[in-house]
Amino acid sequence: MKKLQLTALVLLTLFFMDPKSGNAAGLAKISYKVSFPEAQAHYVDVEMTVSNLAQPSLEVKMPVWAPGSYLVREFAKNIESLTASANGKAVSAPKINKNTWKLNTTGLSSVTIKYKVYAFELSVRTSFIDVSHAFLSTTGIFLFPKGMLAQPSTITIKPYKDWNKVSTSLEMVKGDVFSRTAPNFDILYDSPLEIGTQxxxxxxxxxxxxxxxxxxxxxxxxxxxxxxxxxxxxxxxxxxxxxxxxxxxxxxxxxxxxxxxxxxxxxxxxxxxxxxxxxxxxxxxxxxxxxxxxxHLWNVKRLRPIALGPFDYDNENYTTNLWIAEGFTAYYQNLILRYADLADTQTFLSDMVSDINTVENQPGTKVQPLAESSFDAWIKSYRPNENSYNTGISYYDKGAVIGMLLDLEIINNSNGKYSLNDVMKYMYDTYYKGKKRGYTDAEFKAGFEKFAGKNLNDFYAQYINGLAAIKYDKYLGYAGYKLVDELASTNNADLGVAVNTRNIITTVFRDGAGWVDGLNVGDQITNIDDTPVTDLSAIKGKKVDDKIVVTVSRDGQAFKIPVTLKRNDNVKYTITELPNATPQQLAVRKKWLKL
Known part of the structure; x- marks a missing residue:
């Protein structure tokens, strides 16, 4: 068992480690002490010691983002009172850019850096501390020495009052629950800590x-x-x-x-x-x-786009493949519950049609290609504004839909011999285990084609890099299903906006009535045809092409805006069985849903 653990550790270290990152560091040792003297005020005190130094200067840096959450969050903004010392004397440690401090270490073999981190945002990607517990999202807590990402480190925790547990994937040191070690910084930054009485x-x-x-x-x-x-x-x-x-x-x-x-x-x-x-x-x-x-422990943490490791913690790490890394994972979250008999067939199909409805009802699906959605995650997906619904599409939702289409394509074309599972395992074995690196877009496409037994250039051109309308019935038809739109026969008038509880417009939908006639996000709708309103229920009695006058309060002034109502074009699909499904279709269905 110990030998297997060591082999896995070496493999992970090689997989994530930047081969250039350890050269300047030599045998430097890195340790941290964390304590919580002001837990009630949401602070952690960190003492970082770097020893066995033999260099004239040392730069320490705070990551600007957390892998898995594709947004530059500027974690250095939460650092306070950074000081450095050696041999009982202060060491100059000026800040040289937004996330870097430079220390003069000429003649020094060891230096200690002390700083405080404010942590009061309880999310899965940020740190939070109060008297009940500490959640340390490590990318926002621990500085790293430049050029030493491959070096191991240890963390010693001094708990607050009655805190008696540490939950983390980091290994204990000599069985001490409050002492942990990481073989390199990629592992440290991939191992959050929950400290308290959980x-x-x-x-x-x-x-x-x-x-x-x-x-x-x-x-x-x-x-x-x-x-x-x-x-x-x-x-x-x-x-x-x-x-x-x-x-x-x-x-x-x-x-x-x-x-x-x-x-x-x-x-x-x-x-x-x-x-x-x-x-x-x-x-x-x-x-x-x-x-x-x-x-994700397989898909993205090990089987990963080539851009996502070794990580650049100072800058964005761009990839066009988050539709595989995240979108396929969103598809599998539904499929796995079906595999595990935790969801029946109808529940699985309902979950999938929910993704389809989300994609088809979002105007941005006609504007932003799926690959671009992935690449622009850093500036769009994690920074939405009032117009994002009209300009973009989620690589989670559309990626899940594309995963379903490719799964059905592979099952059908291979006569039930293969499925998307075979692609995922092949890519995992080939690139993570075999080549010990990430994959390129072209390499994953070749993996799909290997098991689909056909060229997928048109599929990519239409659905990954293009904006073609998805032919759902073609792919669902392989399994004897089709889409039915419950709203297809309706002709409901629509203002083309969404409002909050104060009747303030939060979204103006592309090409809807409000979009065409000039309603704005932030407008508070006060009257429709001179009748005071507190919601949009007055529209229900209107017909398509009816002309109304919408009175809004905009920046404290009243404006009367003529609007011609348009048809509500939203869809509400369900997945239904085709009558008289063929044996081939039933075989595909059985393979797909593990019936």
Whole structure:
């Protein structure tokens, strides 16, 4: 067992390590001490020591982003009171750019840097500290020495008051729960820490030990979660033929309302609603989140776009393949629940048609190609504005739909011999395990073609790099299904805007009535045809092409805007069975849904 663990550790180190990053560092040793003397004010004190130095200067840097969350978040903004010292004397440590401090280390073999970090944003990607617990998202807590990303480090934790647990994927040092070690900074930055009095339970799946750390309480059933999470894990490992971890940690933050997750190499952080576990719809959503983030331990953390590792922590890391990394994972979160018998066929189809409806009802799907959506995640997906709905599409939603289409294409063209699972395993074995690097766009396309048995140039031109309308019935037809639009025969008049509870416009939909006639986001609708209104219910009695006058309050002034109502073109699809499905179609359906 120890030999297997060591082999895996070496493989991961080689996979993520920048071969140039360790040259300048030699045998430098890096350690951290963290403490919480002002937990009530949301601060962590960090003491960083770099020893065995033999260089005239040392630059220490804070990452600007957290891998898996594609936005420059400028974590250095939360650092205060940075000082440096050696041999009892102060060392000059001026800040030379937004996230870098430069120390004069001439003649010094060791230097200690002390700083405070303010942490008061409880999300899966940012740190949070109060008297109840500390969640340390490590990219926003620990500085790294420039040129030393390949170096190991140790963390010693001085807990606040009655905190008695640490939940993380980082290994303990000599069995001490408050002392942890990382073989390099890519591993450190991929291993968040939950410190406090969290409720912890564990279970084993095959040769992998799982720990679940629950913060915030909740009405969860531990035994049910163990059983259902184990089913998900087994179904996902079956896709790739192995579970590469010996242990894995789920950190779950239970709040009144919460959601989202962030994947890591050997752990994940999930947001959940503390009282939602007994609501079957909410619980289904939570299991989908578990399936999504856990699937990432293969897809993106190991099988990854070539741009996503070794990481550049100072800048954006661009890729056109988040539709595979995230979109396919969104597809598999639904498929895995079906595989694990945690969702029946109808539930799976409902989940998939929900993604289809999201894509088809978003005007931006006709504006932004899928590959561009991935590439522009840094400036668009994580920085939405009032017009984003009209200009972009999510690589999660459309990527999930594309995953479904390719799955059906492969199953059908191979006469049921192969599926998307075979592509994922082949790419994992070839690039992560074999070549020990990420894949290019062309290489993944070749993987699809290998198992589909056909050239996919047209598919890519239309659906990945282009804006062609998706031929859903062609692909669903392979499995004996078709789409039915429940709204196809309706002719409802629509103002083409969305409003909040104060009747203030939050979105103006591209090419809708409000778009054409000049309603603006921020306008408060006060009257329709001189009748005071508090919502849009007055539109229900109108017909398409009716002309109305909308009175709005805009910047404190009243404006009367003539508007010609248009048809509401939204779709509401369901997936239904074709009558008299052929044996070939039923065979595809059986393979697809594991019936």
């Amino acid at each position: 409720d912890v339970f564990d279970f084993d799946v095959a040769n992998t030990h799982y720990e679940v750390a629950m913060y915030g309480g909740g009405n969860y059933d531990k035994e049910r979660l163990k059983k259902d999470m184990a089913k998900i894990i087994e179904a996902e490992a079956a896709v790739f033929g192995e579970n590469p971890n010996k242990h894995y940690t789920f950190i779950v933050h239970n709040k009144q309302r919460n959601g989202g997750g962030l994947e890591h190499l050997s752990s994940t952080v999930l947001g959940a609603s503390r009282d939602g576990y007994t609501n079957e719809r909410v619980y289904h959503g939570f299991l989908g989140l578990v399936a999504h983030e856990h699937f």
